[in-house]
Amino acid sequence: MRVVFLGTPDFGVPSLKALVEAGYEVVGVFTQPDKPKGRGNKMLPSPVKVCAQGYGIPVYQPVKIRLDGVEALRALSPDVCVTAAFGQILSQEILDIPRVGTVNVHSSLLPKYRGSAPINWAVMEGEQVTGVTTMMTDKGLDTGDILLKKEVAILPGETAEELTVRLAPIGAELLIETLRRMEAGTCPRTPQDEREASYFPMLKKEMGDIDWRMDAKSIVCRVRGLTPWPGSSFQWGDGEMIKVWKAEEAENPGKAPGEIICADGKQGLVIAAGKNAVRVLEMQAPGGKRMQAKDYLRGHPVSYTECKVTEEESHGS
RNA sequence: CGCGGGGUAGAGCAGUUCGGUAGCUCGUCGGGCUCAUAACCCGGAGGUCGAGGGUUCAAGUCCCUCCCCCGCAA
Numbered sequence: 001m002r003v004v005f006l007g008t009p010d011f012g013v014p015s016l017k018a019l020v021e022a023g024y025e026v027v028g029v030f031t032q033p034d035k036p037k038g039r040g041n042k043m044l045p046s047p048v049k050v051c052a053q054g055y056g057i058p059v060y061q062p063v064k065i066r067l068d069g070v071e072a073l074r075a076l077s078p079d080v081c082v083t084a085a086f087g088q089i090l091s092q093e094i095l096d097i098p099r100v101g102t103v104n105v106h107s108s109l110l111p112k113y114r115g116s117a118p119i120n121w122a123v124m125e126g127e128q129v130t131g132v133t134t135m136m137t138d139k140g141l142d143t144g145d146i147l148l149k150k151e152v153a154i155l156p157g158e159t160a161e162e163l164t165v166r167l168a169p170i171g172a173e174l175l176i177e178t179l180r181r182m183e184a185g186t187c188p189r190t191p192q193d194e195r196e197a198s199y200f201p202m203l204k205k206e207m208g209d210i211d212w213r214m215d216a217k218s219i220v221c222r223v224r225g226l227t228p229w230p231g232s233s234f235q236w237g238d239g240e241m242i243k244v245w246k247a248e249e250a251e252n253p254g255k256a257p258g259e260i261i262c263a264d265g266k267q268g269l270v271i272a273a274g275k276n277a278v279r280v281l282e283m284q285a286p287g288g289k290r291m292q293a294k295d296y297l298r299g300h301p302v303s304y305t306e307c308k309v310t311e312e313e314s315h316g317s
Numbered sequence: 318c319g320c321g322g323g324g325u326a327g328a329g330c331a332g333u334u335c336g337g338u339a340g341c342u343c344g345u346c347g348g349g350c351u352c353a354u355a356a357c358c359c360g361g362a363g364g365u366c367g368a369g370g371g372u373u374c375a376a377g378u379c380c381c382u383c384c385c386c387c388g389c390a391a
Contacts, residue, residue, distance in 0.1 A: 036391065041319055243388090265329085265343060266355080287322030287388045291329075298342050299330030 012084035018172035066091035111197035114142035121200035124225030212258035215275035246282035
């Protein structure tokens with residue numbers, strides 16, 4: 001089978017590797033163009049590109065595949081296309097190119113958590129189980145027929161970042177099984193149940209602003225789900241922004257949301273929330289590195305008595 | 318050359334403006350107090366101040382070069 005792989009971040013790498021190692025003829029890899037990234041604005045290739053080059057597979061980086069990538073893809077005459085966190089929307093014209101169709105590896109139990117950040121949202125919503133799904137891509141956003149699904153438990157305290165690392169190889173395995181069964185003609189294919197469907201939007205930086213009026217459990221879930229990007233942060237009164245990397249629920253002796261219950265090297269940092277309170281375990285100040293809250297507090301005495309409480313601006317969108 | 322912060326004891330920091338004996342909190346080790354303790358008291362160990370060069374009677378501090386780390390923005 002001639003396979004064309006489309007993917008961009010780390011999540012896709014195990015799938016690409018699995019394809020190659022399972023003996024599929026990966027004739028081309030599409031990935032997002034290199035972008036200036038990181039300190040110094042160096043141009044950085046996507047993880048999938050690096051992996052593809054390691055195998056000597058031709059790499060294509062159209063800005064918008066549905067506009068400037070169609071001919072390149074057609075020229076590869078793939079039997080099947082495989083996508084895994086590619087990051088670009090495929091047009092019907094693109095979907096019509098591979099003979100068998102386009103298989104997508106999606107990191108949730110579809111039809112739940114459609115959208116571009118399923119892992120983050122599942123964690124943010126406090127789910128205890130999620131998984132990966134392979135599906136036939138169609139014109140809609142994660143709406144195609146489901147092929148195979150595998151459930152995976154979300155561990156207590158696990159962050160989206162950690163879960164992504166665990167899910168990626170599981171997705172790769174499921175992908176190979178899916179292709180094998182498709183070739184054997186034994187792969188199930190079932191339409192998604194729209195009544196069960198849920199869609200969650202792309203992450204935005206503003207989602208990282210901690211709203212101390214929410215209950216502590218939700219805040220902790222968001223901290224986990226928004227790791228590593230955009231991260232969760234709050235502001236000391238009118239002072240520095242602090243990024244929270246790790247937190248847990250704690251008791252609130254009756255303080256108002258945003259009030260600092262304690263902040264010293266011995267007791268650690270505890271801030272009142274809408275319900276209960278949040279104990280910050282790992283934090284990071286601007287310009288500083290990530291560290292244990294107690295370590296931070298030893299060298300940075302805190303004089304504020306409360307944190308800025310997110311005001312007015314209506315959330316959502 | 319995108320903007321900016323930083324590297325000082327095992328950890329987190331102060332000290333650098335204006336050169337003059339290396340400080341703080343915690344940890345650690347020893348001792349004490351206590352029914353007891355993550356509490357408290359006393360004492361100790363632990364540092365090529367990121368690297369190299371320069372200026373100087375004298376450099377953590379001033380000058381030059383380099384290495385490494387981090388935040389923002391994308």
